[in-house]
Amino acid sequence: MFLLADDFWQIKATREKGLGVFAKKEICAGIIIGDYLGKVIKTADYDLDRDKKGLFLMYFTDQASIYPNLKKPGIHLLNHSCTPNCWIYIYCGHSLFFALRKINPGEELTISYLLSPKDETCNPCTHICKCSSKHCTGTMHLSRDKYEKWQKFQNNQKKKSKKIKVVFGKNLQKLTSYPKTIPDNPIYSLIANI
Numbered sequence: 206m207f208l209l210a211d212d213f214w215q216i217k218a219t220r221e222k223g224l225g226v227f228a229k230k231e232i233c234a235g236i237i238i239g240d241y242l243g244k245v246i247k248t249a250d251y252d253l254d255r256d257k258k259g260l261f262l263m264y265f266t267d268q269a270s271i272y273p274n275l276k277k278p279g280i281h282l283l284n285h286s287c288t289p290n291c292w293i294y295i296y297c298g299h300s301l302f303f304a305l306r307k308i309n310p311g312e313e314l315t316i317s318y319l320l321s322p323k324d325e326t327c328n329p330c331t332h333i334c335k336c337s338s339k340h341c342t343g344t345m346h347l348s349r350d351k352y353e354k355w356q357k358f359q360n361n362q363k364k365k366s367k368k369i370k371v372v373f374g375k376n377l378q379k380l381t382s383y384p385k386t387i388p389d390n391p392i393y394s395l396i397a398n399i
């Protein structure tokens with residue numbers, strides 16, 4: 206779900222990555238783009254190989270994931286980039302997307318899918334990155350070094366975040382309130398190459 210007002214973003218077709226989300230107005234650093242809402246499903250029950258529509262599964266707890274409603278526009282439409290301008294912030298167990306830096310009108314909003322380092326379980330790997338940034342690694346998988354740094358940081362974040370009730374099969378509901386902006390942290394620019 207977008208938390209950014211409708212006149213700030215639009216959904217357009219990209220050249221190689223299907224649909225994408227683009228800024229219509231300038232978006233300031235730290236501004237929240239949206240909350241990743243959807244159905245709470247058991248991660249173990251989900252067959253990743255059969256899902257040809259894209260990478261839409263979002264981590265919720267160690268057993269649960271969020272699967273968004275693909276019929277509605279939402280922040281699940283943000284494409285992956287090796288130099289993303291948005292990042293994920295865990296708030297009350299929810300994954301909020303926020304602007305890492307100022308985003309100019311016309312720019313595509315991007316995120317890192319933060320895929321674990323490529324190993325034999327991802328074979329054949331279809332996670333080819335076409336972000337065309339100068340830091341593009343050609344893959345959506347993070348390097349082991351960056352992935353481990355990110356995991357460590359996120360585990361600390363999770364400890365600080367409120368415990369969340371998991372109800373499988375139910376839709377994750379919008380929170381009653383959201384922070385106005387997300388504070389910067391050096392780890393973001395380290396992993397985001399900005």
Ligand SMILES: [Zn+2]
Pocket residue numbers: 323327328329330331332346
């Ligand atoms: Zn892969």
Ligand SMILES: [Zn+2]
Pocket residue numbers: 286287288334335336337338340341342343344
């Ligand atoms: Zn890339």
